[in-house]
Amino acid sequence: MIDAADAVVVGSGAFGSSVAYHLARHGLQVALLDRSRLASQTSPRAAGLTSQVRATPALTAIARRAVVKLATFTDETGQPLRFTQSGALKIARNERDAAQLGREVERGRDAGIPIDFVSTAEARRRLPILRERGIAAVTWSPTDCNVEPAELPIGYCRAAEKIGATLLPHTPAIGFEIGPRGVEGVRTPQGTIATRVVVDAAGAWSRVVAESLGASLQVVPTRHQLFITEPIPGVVPEFPIARVIDAHVYVRHERGGLMLGGYESDPLQVDAAALAPAFEMADLPLDIEVLRRLAASVADQFPIFQDSAIRIAEYRGGLPMLTTDDRYLVGPLPGIAGAWVMSGCCVGGLSASPALGEALAEWIVDGTSEIDLSEISTARFAGREIDEAELRERCRRAYATHYRADRD
Numbered sequence: 152m153i154d155a156a157d158a159v160v161v162g163s164g165a166f167g168s169s170v171a172y173h174l175a176r177h178g179l180q181v182a183l184l185d186r187s188r189l190a191s192q193t194s195p196r197a198a199g200l201t202s203q204v205r206a207t208p209a210l211t212a213i214a215r216r217a218v219v220k221l222a223t224f225t226d227e228t229g230q231p232l233r234f235t236q237s238g239a240l241k242i243a244r245n246e247r248d249a250a251q252l253g254r255e256v257e258r259g260r261d262a263g264i265p266i267d268f269v270s271t272a273e274a275r276r277r278l279p280i281l282r283e284r285g286i287a288a289v290t291w292s293p294t295d296c297n298v299e300p301a302e303l304p305i306g307y308c309r310a311a312e313k314i315g316a317t318l319l320p321h322t323p324a325i326g327f328e329i330g331p332r333g334v335e336g337v338r339t340p341q342g343t344i345a346t347r348v349v350v351d352a353a354g355a356w357s358r359v360v361a362e363s364l365g366a367s368l369q370v371v372p373t374r375h376q377l378f379i380t381e382p383i384p385g386v387v388p389e390f391p392i393a394r395v396i397d398a399h400v401y402v403r404h405e406r407g408g409l410m411l412g413g414y415e416s417d418p419l420q421v422d423a424a425a426l427a428p429a430f431e432m433a434d435l436p437l438d439i440e441v442l443r444r445l446a447a448s449v450a451d452q453f454p455i456f457q458d459s460a461i462r463i464a465e466y467r468g469g470l471p472m473l474t475t476d477d478r479y480l481v482g483p484l485p486g487i488a489g490a491w492v493m494s495g496c497c498v499g500g501l502s503a504s505p506a507l508g509e510a511l512a513e514w515i516v517d518g519t520s521e522i523d524l525s526e527i528s529t530a531r532f533a534g535r536e537i538d539e540a541e542l543r544e545r546c547r548r549a550y551a552t553h554y555r556a557d558r559d
């Protein structure tokens with residue numbers, strides 16, 4: 152156990168491990184704490200998909216930078232990461248969503264990201280399990296990719312350690328020392344670590360951690376699930392990711408089988424403060440019926456999931472943090488000098504974590520970041536208190552409409 156650090160990062164998931172690694176690269180003495188095993192909670196349960204064309208140029212720049220860093224992750228960190236540039240199909244089943252795709256193609260062109268409409272026959276050539284029934288339009292984005300989610304945060308942890316960070320698994324932050332000049336230390340059961348900088352990257356617990364720092368966060372832990380089938384003959388890693396907009400369903404290859412996940416309209420929302428101290432994400436109750444309903448909603452395009460011979464090999468879920476506007480929540484915690492947060496992943500934090508961790512580390516060290524984080528900064532909620540019922544309803548709506556591009 153160490154007794155002082157330049158920065159203490161609370162949480163070793165995709166967010167915390169990335170910012171810890173990037174802070175260490177700036178030469179800071181970093182301590183990375185986790186209440187549990189390293190990188191063991193929501194992050195390794197993700198689907199690992201990227202989506203680069205976002206609602207605004209700033210969000211697109213973050214997603215694009217992240218893909219560059221994912222593609223070069225092993226060169227940069229020396230750690231393994233399974234990276235598959237499979238490309239992505241996005242499917243509209245009505246005219247409204249086809250118009251959305253048209254706007255995405257324009258935004259992609261403006262940002263220099265390859266994306267265009269393709270015929271349903273061409274989409275099917277790329278993804279032979281796709282059936283053409285009920286499709287109004289499809290786009291093809293060749294540079295989207297997927298990664299093995301479990302490898303990314305543990306890779307950042309190990310890479311951070313190699314350049315001097317201290318990894319402290321099974322070490323919860325249980326309180327903070329705050330003095331007249333801001334953060335002075337982080338309390339753990341093993342002792343206090345003196346520091347002037349703390350980053351709350353506690354995932355589902357980030358609101359609880361922010362509260363013990365004296366700040367309130369407008370985020371709600373929201374269950375998200377997926378399943379993976381047993382291997383299916385003919386299903387190969389080259390299959391692109393497919394997303395069906397109105398059904399809010401995604402499909403991709405995994406381990407010779409198919410992965411399916413999606414966004415139901417009535418997700419389970421959790422109060423992290425009420426979770427048992429020993430709660431692990433593996434204890435989260437799952438509901439396979441949610442996934443069966445989502446699979447049924449795309450039966451015309453993916454009848455393969457209705458085939459009784461298909462067996463589910465694994466299903467899993469975690470607690471991503473939703474915000475009311477479906478955007479990340481990154482930056483200084485208002486009113487507490489030295490306290491920072493990296494939360495509000497909105498089910499897109501794993502893939503964005505390389506760019507967000509890099510940019511937040513620049514902001515902490517240099518006072519500014521090369522990539523514009525103003526649209527996702529904590530400042531946007533300052534002075535806008537809402538009650539718990541409204542917070543939950545707005546976060547539910549953000550989750551349920553996640554594939555509507557104008558808020559994507």
Ligand SMILES: Cc1cc2nc3c(=O)[nH]c(=O)nc-3n(C[C@H](O)[C@H](O)[C@H](O)COP(=O)(O)OP(=O)(O)OC[C@H]3O[C@@H](n4cnc5c(N)ncnc54)[C@H](O)[C@@H]3O)c2cc1C
Pocket residue numbers: 161162163164165166167184185186187188189190191192193194195196197198199200201322323324325352353354355356357360375376377412467468469470471493494496497498499500501502503
């Ligand atoms: C089924 C599923 C599919 C997903 N698909 C995708 C996808 O395709 N693409 C994508 O980008 N994202 C996806 N996500 C979202 C992604 O998983 C999250 O955005 C990401 O994992 C968030 O990382 P995190 O570091 O905030 O959280 P976590 O990985 O949960 O890490 C937070 C850590 O903080 C620790 N902690 C909490 N409290 C304390 C404390 N007091 N002291 C010390 N440590 C503490 C926890 O133990 C935990 O390890 C998906 C999520 C799920 C569940």
